[in-house]
Structures are given as structure tokens and as C-alpha cells.
Amino acid sequence: MLDAIGVGSLEDLFAEIPEGVRLGRELDLPEGRAEQEVYEELASLAARNGHCDDEVSFLGAGMYDHYVPALVDSILQRSEYLTPYTPYQPEVSQGGLQVMFEFQTAISELTGLPISNASVYEGPSAVAAAGYLAKLETGRTKLVASRGVHPHSRAALRTHAAGYRMAVEEVPLTAEGATDVAALASEIDDDTAAVFLQQPNFLGTVEELGELAEAAGGKGALVVCAADPLPLGVLKPPGEQGVDICVGEGQTLGNRLDFGGPSFGFFAAQERFIRKLPGRIAGETRDVDGKRGFVLTLQTREQHIRREKATHNICTSQALNALAGVIYLSWLGKRGLVEIAELMLRRTHYARQALGLEAINPGPVVREFAVRAPDLDALFERARAEQINPGYRLGSDYPEYEDGLLIAITERRTRADIDRLATVAAAAREGVAA
Amino acid sequence: MTPDPSATIFERSREGRRAFVPPAPDVPEVPIDELLPASARRGRPAELPEVSEPEIVRHYNTLSKMNFDLDTGFYPLGSCTMKHNPKLHERLAALPGHARLHPLQDPAYAQGALELMWLLERALSEIAGLPHVSLQPSAGSHGELAGLLLTRAYHEDRGEERTKVLTPDTAHGTNPATVTMAGYEVVKVGTAADGGVDLDDLREKAGEDVACLMLTNPNTLGLFDSNIEEIARVVHGAGATLYYDGANLNAVMGIARPGDMGFDIVHFNLHKTFTQPHGGGGPGAGPIAVSDRIEPFLPVPRVVRRAGEDGPEPRFDLEHDAPKTIGRLRGFHGNFGVFVRSFAYIRSLGGDGLKEASESAVLNANYLRARLAEFDEYLPIAFDRTCMHEFVLSGRGAKGKLGIKTLDIAKRMLDHQVHPPTVYFPLLVDEALMIEPTETEPKERLDDFVEIVGSILDEAKEDPDIVRNAPYTTPVRRLDEAAAAKRPVVRWRPGADNPGDPERAAGSGASDGAGGSGVTPTA
Numbered sequence: 001m002l003d004a005i006g007v008g009s010l011e012d013l014f015a016e017i018p019e020g021v022r023l024g025r026e027l028d029l030p031e032g033r034a035e036q037e038v039y040e041e042l043a044s045l046a047a048r049n050g051h052c053d054d055e056v057s058f059l060g061a062g063m064y065d066h067y068v069p070a071l072v073d074s075i076l077q078r079s080e081y082l083t084p085y086t087p088y089q090p091e092v093s094q095g096g097l098q099v100m101f102e103f104q105t106a107i108s109e110l111t112g113l114p115i116s117n118a119s120v121y122e123g124p125s126a127v128a129a130a131g132y133l134a135k136l137e138t139g140r141t142k143l144v145a146s147r148g149v150h151p152h153s154r155a156a157l158r159t160h161a162a163g164y165r166m167a168v169e170e171v172p173l174t175a176e177g178a179t180d181v182a183a184l185a186s187e188i189d190d191d192t193a194a195v196f197l198q199q200p201n202f203l204g205t206v207e208e209l210g211e212l213a214e215a216a217g218g219k220g221a222l223v224v225c226a227a228d229p230l231p232l233g234v235l236k237p238p239g240e241q242g243v244d245i246c247v248g249e250g251q252t253l254g255n256r257l258d259f260g261g262p263s264f265g266f267f268a269a270q271e272r273f274i275r276k277l278p279g280r281i282a283g284e285t286r287d288v289d290g291k292r293g294f295v296l297t298l299q300t301r302e303q304h305i306r307r308e309k310a311t312h313n314i315c316t317s318q319a320l321n322a323l324a325g326v327i328y329l330s331w332l333g334k335r336g337l338v339e340i341a342e343l344m345l346r347r348t349h350y351a352r353q354a355l356g357l358e359a360i361n362p363g364p365v366v367r368e369f370a371v372r373a374p375d376l377d378a379l380f381e382r383a384r385a386e387q388i389n390p391g392y393r394l395g396s397d398y399p400e401y402e403d404g405l406l407i408a409i410t411e412r413r414t415r416a417d418i419d420r421l422a423t424v425a426a427a428a429r430e431g432v433a434a
Numbered sequence: 435m436t437p438d439p440s441a442t443i444f445e446r447s448r449e450g451r452r453a454f455v456p457p458a459p460d461v462p463e464v465p466i467d468e469l470l471p472a473s474a475r476r477g478r479p480a481e482l483p484e485v486s487e488p489e490i491v492r493h494y495n496t497l498s499k500m501n502f503d504l505d506t507g508f509y510p511l512g513s514c515t516m517k518h519n520p521k522l523h524e525r526l527a528a529l530p531g532h533a534r535l536h537p538l539q540d541p542a543y544a545q546g547a548l549e550l551m552w553l554l555e556r557a558l559s560e561i562a563g564l565p566h567v568s569l570q571p572s573a574g575s576h577g578e579l580a581g582l583l584l585t586r587a588y589h590e591d592r593g594e595e596r597t598k599v600l601t602p603d604t605a606h607g608t609n610p611a612t613v614t615m616a617g618y619e620v621v622k623v624g625t626a627a628d629g630g631v632d633l634d635d636l637r638e639k640a641g642e643d644v645a646c647l648m649l650t651n652p653n654t655l656g657l658f659d660s661n662i663e664e665i666a667r668v669v670h671g672a673g674a675t676l677y678y679d680g681a682n683l684n685a686v687m688g689i690a691r692p693g694d695m696g697f698d699i700v701h702f703n704l705h706k707t708f709t710q711p712h713g714g715g716g717p718g719a720g721p722i723a724v725s726d727r728i729e730p731f732l733p734v735p736r737v738v739r740r741a742g743e744d745g746p747e748p749r750f751d752l753e754h755d756a757p758k759t760i761g762r763l764r765g766f767h768g769n770f771g772v773f774v775r776s777f778a779y780i781r782s783l784g785g786d787g788l789k790e791a792s793e794s795a796v797l798n799a800n801y802l803r804a805r806l807a808e809f810d811e812y813l814p815i816a817f818d819r820t821c822m823h824e825f826v827l828s829g830r831g832a833k834g835k836l837g838i839k840t841l842d843i844a845k846r847m848l849d850h851q852v853h854p855p856t857v858y859f860p861l862l863v864d865e866a867l868m869i870e871p872t873e874t875e876p877k878e879r880l881d882d883f884v885e886i887v888g889s890i891l892d893e894a895k896e897d898p899d900i901v902r903n904a905p906y907t908t909p910v911r912r913l914d915e916a917a918a919a920k921r922p923v924v925r926w927r928p929g930a931d932n933p934g935d936p937e938r939a940a941g942s943g944a945s946d947g948a949g950g951s952g953v954t955p956t957a
Contacts, residue, residue: 001801001877013796013820014689016658021695027688028560032784035522042778046531048546050539059536062765071453071487077524079505080498085514086715088856090915091908092502092848094440096714099497102442105925109480115924119716121572124765132615152765159733159761163583163616206474234466236476249765258527259547260537260766261572262717274922280715284926285918288903292440293910297918303575303611304859308620313611316573316705320713323494330443330490334482336454342466343456349469350461364470392538396754415460 052257054387056417060368060408061202061392062123062150063251063260066230067412069331072254072324081323086280086316090295091287096319097294100282103326107266110229110329111246112237116268118280119322120314123226123249124153126265127196128160129278129312130224130245133269134194135164136276136311137222142191143168144221146179146212148201151397153226157196166193177203177361177370185215192221194245199227199238203394203406204348204368205361206235213242229253229266229325231366233341245269254328255321264318264325275301278312280319340411341366347418348409354422360394360404368408370394376403379428386424439496439909444926446493447483453490481928500909501714502853508879510802512824512856512868513606513654515684515706517795520782523709523775532774537766541751547770548750551737554777555721561683561788562700562723563693568732569721570768574681575608577701577720578648580733582616583760584699584724585646585675587731591758594673596645602631604654604860606681618645625862629817630659633668640672650679651695652686652822654860654868656799666696675699675728683707684872685796685823688789698725704769708776719772730758735767794873795823798880802871805884812836812891816863823872829865836894838901840865843890845912846904850886 007013014022033041052065059065076082080095087093087100100118107116120126127150131143143166145154158168171184179197188195195216200206213223224245225238230252232238238246251263267278274281275298283297303310332340344367352359357371373379376393383390394404409418466475485493502509509516527533535547555567571577582599589596599618601609603625610620621639624632630653640647647669652658659665669676678697684707692700704710705718712718724732735752752767783791803825806813812831829840844854844867856868871880894901905911 001797005797005800005804007800007820010793010797013793013800014658016660016820017686017690018660018663020663021690023563023689023691023694027785027788029557029780029785029788032782032787035520035782038778038781039522039526041781042526042550042774043529043531045546045550046526046529048549049531049535050543051530051534052536053530053534057536059538061538063537065534065536069454071490073528075491075494075498078495078498080501080503081714082524082711083504083519084501084509084714084853085511085516085712087501088511089502089844089848089854090913091845091905091910092500092853093714094500094909095497096501098440098442098500099494099714101924101926102444105442105444106480106482108925109482121576121716122764125572125576125763150765152762155762156764159583159763160579160615162760163579163586165617206470208473210473232476233480234470234476236474237480240477256533256771257536258533259535259539259544259770261764261769262719262771264717274924281922281924283918284923285914287910287913289911291910292438293913294440295913295915295918297915297922297924300919303607305607306611307607308610308614310607310611310614313575313579313608313615314573315575315608316703316712316718317716318713319715319717320711321717323714326443327490327494330483330485330493331453331487332482333452333454333484334447334479335484336452336456337482338479339456340454343459345466345469346459346461346464349464364474366470389536389539411457414457418461 055389056387056420057389058391058407058413058421059389061406062152062249063257064408064410065257065412066252066410068254068256071331072327075327076320076324081320087296090293094293097282099323099326100280101284101294103322104282106326106329107268110232111227111268112239113246113268114271115274116266117277118282119318120265120267120279121318122261122263122265124150124156126247126267127153127226128156129267130247131157131161131166131194132164132312133273133276134222135166138193138220140191140193141166143194144171144187144192145196146171147173148179148205148207149196149198149226150202176363177205178363179207179212181211181215184212188216188219188221190219192219194222194224197225199225199235200231200366203361203370204365206364206366209238209243210241217242231341233337234345234366250325253325255324262318262321264321274298276311277301279314279317343411344409347413350415351407351409351418354418355425357425360401367410368406370401370404370406372403373405374429376405378431379425382428383424386420388421388424390421439500442926443483443485443493446485446489449484451484451486453485453487507851508875508883509853510855510869510871511853512870513681515870515872517709517872518874519709519711523778526778527771527774545750548737550777551773552739552750554773555737557780558702558721559723561687563691564700564723564725566729566732567721567723569773570733570763571720571722572764572769573716573718574701574703574720575612576763577722578608578612579615580722580763581677581699581701582612582618582646584728584731586616587758587760588675588728589645596643598644600639600644600647602649603862605648606654606679609648609679629655629657630661631665633661633664636665636668640668640674642672644672644674646675646677648677648679650682652682655817655826656821656824657817657819658822662695681706682823685792687792688785689792698728704772704776709779710772710775717769717772719769731760733761733763734759791873798871798873798875799823799825802869802880806887809887809891824868824870826860826863827867828863829867832891833865837898838894840867842901842904846890846901847886848905849907852883852886
């Protein structure tokens with residue numbers, strides 16, 4: 001090969017790298033290893049993690065222990081989905097493109113909004129992407145977010161907004177853990193580009209979205225709602241309640257926990273934003289023989305065409321995770337989505353009663369709720385001894401709920417699991433009282 | 435009869451069919467309207483498909499067969515580093531200790547995951563030659579945004595306000611798009627006759643209002659910019675940061691490090707250099723490595739290693755408090771599943787293996803470049819120098835002499851069961867073909883590719899229409915992208931009119947601008 005190139009050695013190929021920037025030594029990394037040795041090293045690291053098969057986990061707060069059917073794993077491991085890249089050549093990418101089109105359809109159905117893109121990175125950065133769209137659309141300087149929006153989403157919004165030069169103001173929650181409508185209305189002015197809500201909110205409260213959207217209206221601000229797609233099986237779609245843009249974290253749709261990623265984010269909107277959406281969009285068309293097919297469309301929004309005038313900088317997104325989402329939704333199907341949401345709703349309601357702890361958000365909830373516990377340290381200690389993870393402690397994100405615990409009830413948490421948690425909570429309470 | 439493969443899963447729906455069986459109810463069947471007020475409830479169910487498991491399997495298996503993939507054939511997509519994805523990595527990522535680990539698990543019970551992240555950070559730090567790493571960004575473009583937000587925080591901390599970011603005219607599209615998102619103005623720097631940065635132009639533009647120069651080295655022409663030390667001097671002299679777009683890091687691992695070249699901030703594309711499967715467009719991950727002066731501003735949380743308190747065992751933790759941090763870029767800690775695969779890759783190859791990977795990538799690219807020089811009359815190389823891991827040809831000869839465009843050549847390659855190179859990028863090369871074979875292709879595949887290019891040019895000499903009308907053997911042939919953009923149909927609706935019906939297609943002539951499939955990837 002060197003002869004064909006016309007050089008004498010491999011080193012000659014690197015002659016253009018100046019001496020001053022050459023490493024001149026080996027990388028200080030361990031030597032390469034056999035496959036079985038690498039397997040053993042990583043498997044032993046993995047064995048040191050307390051995962052959701054090792055304990056009964058009530059952790060949620062943005063990612064949830066839902067059952068992922070074997071069907072998803074099986075299809076995702078097909079090389080034809082796993083190993084191509086973005087479908088730049090549609091003639092040999094119809095599988096991936098049609099999946100995107102189906103995904104867009106499913107997200108549109110769930111959110112009640114007419115258009116969706118083919119995925120963004122994940123939930124919180126999707127919220128930030130909606131902020132950028134609001135800036136492009138309105139040219140205004142201020143974003144208003146309910147404190148019911150996930151703390152990571154509000155943080156990501158602030159981080160990104162520092163770039164696109166917008167301020168983020170927060171609206172408090174009421175004593176019942178819902179967004180304060182009056183406070184929201186008073187925070188919105190002529191400088192407000194968008195209002196951010198979440199359904200259900202971070203505490204699990206089902207927000208009165210219609211009322212909030214109405215309060216937000218009138219001053220020209222866009223209404224953005226972050227939503228969890230699974231509870232939307234029973235909840236009124238955001239698109240039917242005055243919401244302009246609905247984004248969210250898609251992990252609950254057939255994606256693993258993976259210690260927080262990769263999952264996917266989704267981005268759905270009213271029709272008028274179609275030329276401002278971030279990321280890939282698949283569209284239907286025909287080939288030269290009149291055969292139905294799919295292509296990446298409206299690419300003049302995107303960085304590879306429009307460069308500094310692009311509507312977002314995103315390129316590689318989460319196509320494989322979105323595929324998991326659409327397979328999962330097909331598996332649940334029209335009736336299954338309702339059934340699973342209703343199952344969670346009933347078990348969550350049961351859990352709230354069984355635990356007998358003071359509710360932070362006594363109103364309607366679907367899969368998650370917040371309570372006050374008199375001594376969280378004691379509760380966690382007892383629960384850990386029973387291989388139970390009681391949930392997420394709210395104190396670090398919400399000083400106002402220092403004794404707050406957020407408890408998630410997925411379809412994997414049975415009545416028996418809930419009763420065990422209730423027993424532990426009762427014992428902890430008695431221990432404190434004694 | 436075989437069903438139409440283009441029928442969506444929604445069109446396969448039949449009332450009453452299902453795959454999911456719900457778990458047995460075990461709590462009181464309280465009526466739903468007692469639990470959820472009518473005002474909050476969905477009026478009608480979402481119109482998801484009603485299909486059985488065998489139908490779902492057949493549908494997605496059938497669709498998969500309409501995809502070309504790396505596990506099947508040569509995929510020299512320039513700037514995307516389509517190298518083999520070892521199967522071990524999938525097994526490791528699926529271990530319950532990884533796949534079933536909740537991101538908010540108490541760090542005391544996630545020591546294995548945090549140690550893996552810490553070890554990956556240390557390895558990336560060594561490869562970049564920069565001391566500090568954050569794994570958080572979700573992809574290359576997210577890493578770029580992190581880099582500019584860090585730059586802004588760094589300058590603001592010094593009381594400086596800077597408004598411009600320099601990007602070469604050869605830059606990936608994500609660079610200028612990122613600049614705008616980060617609130618800066620793009621200023622383009624020209625390319626010199628040798629394909630590197632035009633130093634005079636850089637000196638002229640690198641003023642006190644410039645915050646950063648974003649650079650890819652080797653650049654998108656596949657050329658190493660040997661003036662890099664001088665470029666760094668000019669940029670630092672102006673008080674700006676130097677940003678390394680890591681899309682092309684696969685050329686120089688263990689050979690030259692961005693930190694030693696003078697870069698302040700680097701992003702890695704784990705899905706390129708460190709072989710996360712590309713997944714049809716993600717997931718990826720875009721960790722960043724930075725110098726000491728940028729470190730205080732890194733995103734939170736940070737992975738930290740604390741000396742053992744009750745023994746020699748170190749403890750790993752997540753640190754959320756950093757007074758000058760830019761904050762969070764996303765939820766949780768980044769794409770951990772990607773970290774597992776990339777860490778396994780680094781462990782498998784080791785330091786020497788990573789260097790060998792880069793050497794082989796450069797060898798393969800130069801071999802292919804030398805072999806394709808045979809067709810110089812039709813596909814001249816854009817800059818005739820030793821290349822690094824990729825190179826760019828121009829289709830201007832074929833266009834002028836044979837009447838076939840680069841897009842036609844790319845489409846004809848599809849009939850030969852190879853994926854075409856990246857086309858029409860970089861923008862400054864007329865009819866560009868950007869070719870990156872990667873190190874995991876054997877010589878035979880490169881030779882096959884040369885033969886394919888030769889046969890396409892030969893048949894064009896006989897009858898250019900053969901190439902102009904390609905492809906012929908693919909699941910669909912050339913698609914009407916203009917029609918798709920003119921009246922976008924972006925979801926399935928029952929009974930909706932067919933976007934490709936002949937009348938409608940005839941009425942669409944307007945273009946959505948630059949061609950869809952004739953475009954480039956990056957980040």
C-alpha cells in the first residue's frame with residue numbers, strides 16, 4: 001500500500017504534522033486487552049451498581065422503571081437499524097425514514113399537535129430548544145418557567161438562554177403543588193417570548209393546562225409544555241389546551257434507564273412553526289416511478305444547508321432511541337396505552353393512601369406524587385435494609401420541600417411492593433416518635 | 435401476496451388486535467373519573483396502531499431491509515468515521531448494572547458507573563492532551579455549544595465582552611449554527627492555496643472583539659494544518675479561545691494532541707472516533723476536554739474521585755456545586771450507554787492500539803487517494819497533498835467532460851452496494867466528494883471501490899444517462915424532494931390524499947433550496 005502511495009514508511013504520511021505538536025511518546029493508557037478481559041473488567045464495574053432488578057425502586061423524577069418488551073431489544077439489535085448513519089441517501093434508507101415518519105405520527109397523536117420532528121437529544125435540552133425557537137419567532141428577551149418544570153429542564157434552559165441572550169424568570173407553585181395561575185399571569189409581559197409548563201409537573205401534579213395557557217395568552221408569548229408521553233394516554237393532549245409547542249423526554253417509551261441516557265427527546269408544535277422546528281423531519285413523497293417513499297424534508301432549516309441561519313445546530317440526534325419509542329407504542333397499541341396509564345393512575349392513588357404521609361400535592365396525579373416524611377434519613381435507612389429505594393428527595397432542588405419525597409409508581413411496582421414501602425414508612429415514623 | 439412495504443404501521447392497524455397484555459389488576463378498580471377530573475382527561479384515545487406482535491416484527495424487519503448499513507457494506511461517508519462497531523459493546527451496554535441503573539440512584543450505590551465515567555474522562559483527557567473533561571454534551575453539536583458557552587463565561591469572568599467567532603469557510607455547518615445559538619456573530623476566515631487557514635486573513639480578523647476560533651484539524655479537506663502553532667499564537671494573542679472540532683480526531687490519536695497544538699477546548703464525537711453505533715442518526719455523545727483556565731466554568735454535575743475516608747478505596751461522587759459553572763446542558767449525566775461502549779473500545783485497543791487505528795485510517799485514506807488518482811481527469815483531488823484520514827475529490831471533470839454530476843455518481847454507487855461518500859461538502863470544492871474509508875476496511879474493499887468508480891465513469895463515457903438516472907436496484911429510486919418540501923406531509927392521516935399522486939407531483943416544481951440528498955453530515 002505504501003508503494004501505491006509512493007512513500008517509504010507510515011511516518012512519511014504524517015510529515016505535515018510539525019515536530020512541536022507531536023506527542024513523541026506512547027499514550028499513557030493501559031495496553032489493549034482481549035475481548036473476554038474487557039468484558040470481565042466492565043462487568044465487574046457494572047456489578048457495583050445498585051440497579052432496578054436489585055431493589056424495589058420508587059425513583060422517578062424524570063426517568064422511570066417501565067417494562068421494555070423483548071420485542072424492542074430484538075429489533076434494535078438489527079444491524080440495519082444499529083449501524084447506518086443519518087439517511088442522507090433516501091434510496092437506501094427507506095427503513096429509517098419511514099420509522100421517522102411513523103414516529104412523527106405517533107408523537108403528533110399523543111401531544112394533539114399536528115407536526116413533530118424525528119427526535120432531539122432528550123427532555124431538558126428539548127425545553128431549551130423550544131426557548132430558542134421562541135426567540136427566533138418573537139425576538140423577545142424573556143422566558144418564564146413554572147417551578148413545576150423539571151429542575152434539570154429549567155437549568156438547561158438557563159444555560160442555553162445565556163447563549164441566546166434571554167433571561168429566565170420562575171413562577172412559584174401553590175400550596176397544593178400546582179403552578180400558581182395568578183403569579184404566572186403577572187410575570188408575563190410584552191417582553192415575554194415563551195412560558196414553560198410541565199404536564200404532569202415535576203411533583204406529579206396534573207396541571208390545569210388550559211387555564212394556565214389562557215392566563216399566559218394575550219401578550220403574544222408562546223406556550224411551551226414539557227410532557228411525559230405515557231400519562232398522555234389518559235390526559236387531555238396539550239395541543240387541545242392552547243399549547244403551541246410540546247416537548248418532552250421519551251425514555252418512558254421503550255427506552256432503558258441507562259443511568260440517564262441515551263434516550264430521546266421529542267418536539268411537536270402547531271403547524272405554523274413547521275419551518276422553524278429543530279432537527280430532522282421525514283416527509284412523504286414519490287420516486288420517479290411513482291412509488292411511495294420518504295425523505296428528509298425542509299432541510300433549509302438545518303445547519304448543513306443554512307449554516308449560521310439554521311433554526312438549531314443539532315445534527316446527530318437519537319434516531320435509534322426514537323425507533324424504540326415507536327416500536328413500544330405499537331406494542332402498547334391504542335388500547336394498551338390507555339390501560340397502562342389507568343393502571344398507573346389506580347396504583348398511584350392506592351399508594352398515596354396506603355403510605356399515609358402528608359401529601360405535598362393532594363390534587364390529581366397519574367404516576368408520581370410528593371409527600372412530606374418526618375425523618376427521611378430514618379426512612380431511607382430502614383428502606384435500604386429491605387432493598388427498597390423509597391424515591392427522590394426533593395430538598396436539594398426545592399428548599400421549600402426539605403422533608404419532601406417524590407415517589408414514582410410505574411406498572412412494575414405492584415400492590416405488594418407498595419405495601420412493603422408503606423410498612424417501612426410506618427416503622428420509620430414510629431421509630432421517630434419513639 | 436406481499437404487503438406493500440411502504441404501508442406504515444398505522445395502515446396495518448386492525449380494530450381489536452393487540453400485542454400488550456397488561457399486568458393483572460391488584461388494587462381497587464376505582465372509577466377513573468373519581469381519580470381524574472373530566473377537564474384533565476383525554477376525550478378519545480390516541481390513534482395508535484392496533485397490531486399483533488408478529489405483525490410488528492414483520493413490519494420492522496421488512497423496513498430494516500430497506501436500509502443500507504455499515505455491517506453490510508463499505509460506508510466511506512466523509513467526516514462521519516463509519517468504523518466497525520464491535521459486538522461486545524452491545525453486550526456490555528445491556529448488562530443490568532448499566533441498562534437498569536436509575537440516574538438518580540444514590541452515588542454510593544452507583545460506584546461502578548461513576549468509576550467508569552471517571553476512567554473514561556481520564557482516558558479522553560490523555561488523548562486530547564487537556565486536563566479536564568465533562569462527558570455531559572449529547573452529541574458533537576452540543577459539545578460545540580458547550581464550548582462557546584464556556585468561552586462566553588470565561589470572557590465575562592474577565593470583564594470582557596466579545597461578539598464574534600471565527601470559523602473557516604471549510605467548517606462543518608454545525609460550527610456557524612452553533613455560533614448563532616451561542617449569541618455570537620460568525621466571521622468567516624478564508625482558506626489558503628495549500629488548503630489550510632489563510633494566515634493573513636486570520637491575522638486581520640483576529641481582533642479584540644473575537645471570542646473564539648473554531649477549527650477542525652485535520653480540516654474538512656482531510657489536511658493537517660501545519661501552521662497550527664502560529665494559528666494558536668494569533669488567536670491567543672487576541673485573547674480569544676481556540677476550539678477544536680473533534681470530528682476528525684480519528685486521524686491523530688496518539689500522534690498529535692489538540693492540547694499540545696494549543697487548543698483550549700475540544701469536543702469528541704464518541705459515535706465517530708470511539709465507535710458508538712450511529713443508529714441511523716444517533717445516539718451519540720459529545721464530551722469536551724478543556725484547559726485549566728476554562729475548567730472553572732465546566733457544566734455540572736462533575737464526576738469526582740475522593741480519597742477513601744474509611745480505607746484505601748477511593749469513592750466516586752457527583753459534584754453539583756461550582757460557583758462559576760455554566761450550569762447544566764441536559765438532564766442527568768449524559769449518554770451513559772454511549773460511555774460504556776466507548777470505554778470498552780479504549781480498553782480493547784489500549785494506547786498503542788488507538789495510535790495504530792489512526793495510522794491505519796490515514797494509510798487507508800492515502801491508498802485510496804493514490805488509487806483514485808487514476809481518474810484524475812474526471813475526479814481531480816481538491817488539494818493534491820498527503821491527506822490524513824479522509825480526502826476530497828471534485829466532480830468538476832466528470833461534470834464538464836461526461837455531463838454527470840457528483841450526485842449522479844453517488845446515486846450510481848448505490849447500485850453497486852456501497853454507500854456513497856459525503857457529497858457537496860466542503861462547500862468551497864466544486865461538486866465535492868469527501869471520502870473517509872476508516873481503518874476497519876481491508877485493502878480489498880478499497881480496491882473494489884476503485885473498480886466501482888472506474889466502471890461508473892466508463893459507462894458514463896458510453897451513455898451518461900445510465901448514471902444520470904441511477905439508481906435502479908434500490909427499494910425506491912430517486913425521490914421528489916421538491917414536492918416533499920413544497921407541501922410537507924410529515925405524519926400519516928387516515929384517508930389523507932396521497933402526496934405522490936401524479937396530479938399533485940406534476941404541480942410541484944419549486945425547490946426547497948439546496949438538494950436534500952446531495953448534502954453533508956457532521957457532528
